[in-house]
Amino acid sequence: MDWNLLISQLVNSIQLGLLLFLLASGLTLIFGIMDFINLSHGSFYMMGAYFCGSIVAATGSFFAGIIVGLVGIFFLGALVEWLIARQLYKENHLDHVLVTFGLILVFDALVHIIWGPSGLSIPLPDFLNGQIQLGSLVFPIYRLVIISGGLAVAGILYLLISRTRLGMLIRAGASNRDMVESLGININRLFLFVFALGAAMAGFAGMLIAPITEATIGMGNDIIIIAFVVVIVGGIGSIKGAFYVALMIGFIDTMSRSYLDDFLELLASTAAAETAAPAISAMLVYVLMAVVLAFKPTGLFPPTAGNR
């Protein structure tokens, strides 16, 4: 057993899990509170990466890129909510799907027009580029930065949701929107804030990953599906569910990709194991979702426990 590989895969799985959480927490709030399906949430992930990349290129500072990029994405999210999403909360889910699908096309085309068809790479400052030695283990520093960034946002979000008045409204909105509205809360402002916050978190995830993968057109379209799985399995509207399930799915996905073929070799021939393993590990996350939904159709942590 190669312990170094195991530990670095563990780090990778936590990294994927936290990125998924950043995407899924915004999605689950937008789902849960506004009952709005936002397929274009992945576009904020992409726009975050491109905003950050442009600002880094202009200023030379990675942190300026993150901060200004976050503000930019927050306002982009607010703009999309104000111009488009707001008109649709009362319409059916099909309209949400169509409009946000249209938004994906628009955002992808805009990126194509503004930044061109090839990807945009984001250079890291030197002190983030190295590696860190812990005993016999070596970690790229930047991976640890992603993990601590993700954890920090998760922590801030937890404090915001559980300790502030705004968070109380968000929780109340997720479990019973009509009641919050009838208590005289300005629901439009709450929706605007939640949407923009979700967009900013998705954008943050995109900024974190872009220095590794570079920003590309449509980069959000694949990972957003797994984020949807996280939301569904975790229970729509549940931040807690999104957190646990994101880490779980990050773990399952990463580990099955690296260890499933070894495991299958114990059961079948090497050739068969090498053919079957990638297919099975690609399925695993979705099978998990099917099993959970078959037994608990509202997910593992439904936020509406005391409310029918």
Add this chain to the structure above:
Amino acid sequence: MAKPSGTRSVKVYLGMLFLLGIAPLLFQWTNQPFLLDLLSRGLIIGIAALSLNLILGYGGMISLGHVAYLGIGAYCVGIPAYYDIYDGWIHLSLAIFTCALFALITGAVSLRTKGVYFIMITMAFSQMIYFIFLSLEEYGADDGLVIYARSEFPIWMNMEGAVSLYYWIFGLLILTLFFIHRLVRSRFGRVIIGSKYNDLRMQSLGFNTYGYRLTCYVISAVICGLAGVLLGNFTSFISPEMMSWTRSGELIFMVIIGGAGSLFGPLFGALSFLFLEEALSLITIYWHLIFGGLLIALVLFGKGGIDAWLSKLDK
């Protein structure tokens, strides 16, 4: 929204089918093989859109993963062909069986859920199929699979030439239209439409709506799978890319611009989508921008789709 079709609409529709029927002769006469290609493609996608309309328009089941069946159908041609099995009947029965089985299993799970959950779970299952084919190195993975010869049928119904393949597509289109027309007017269809508007009421009337909806889901998947068989034969190159979830989004788009829950609407939708795509991509490489904007504007400002506009012209 099964629109009562007046006699005049029927004439319009029959006229259109007649035009589609003689189209290859016209194109050959004017020497336009490209248009025949485009129309063949449009009709295949049209059949897929019709099958999606059966569950989406009539049954209210918003599936964001329908394109998976198109892909499965195509791979049911591609994988046997990879092993030099070209018998068309084998391809067809394999596609029917595989699509029915996959739809039965995933439908049984998906239909237990409602609303947002249903949309997301159908999308996730189609993504699962997409990633499976993406990881199957044996069958080309993301490089795709080339199909060197078309499915073999008895000589009087072979699909070798472009025109004979077109008539295969046209034949399946007619069958599909007729079948859906009969189905939605039958007792079965009424239960499906009824459960779209008020599932609880249909259950109270004593219908096992879950069973009806699952059956409808499987039927729709099989029709889409058959379209996939034709698509595999038509393109002679298949790749997992054709099953990406954004393709399912396009399929829903076609059903909606055509008019969900009308018999011919999705066909109009698919044809106008593909012609618009061709035309716009000739003008600008940024046609996605126009397309996306159109989609948003359509939902925000226009309702009912092409079929409803045509009916307005009728009056």
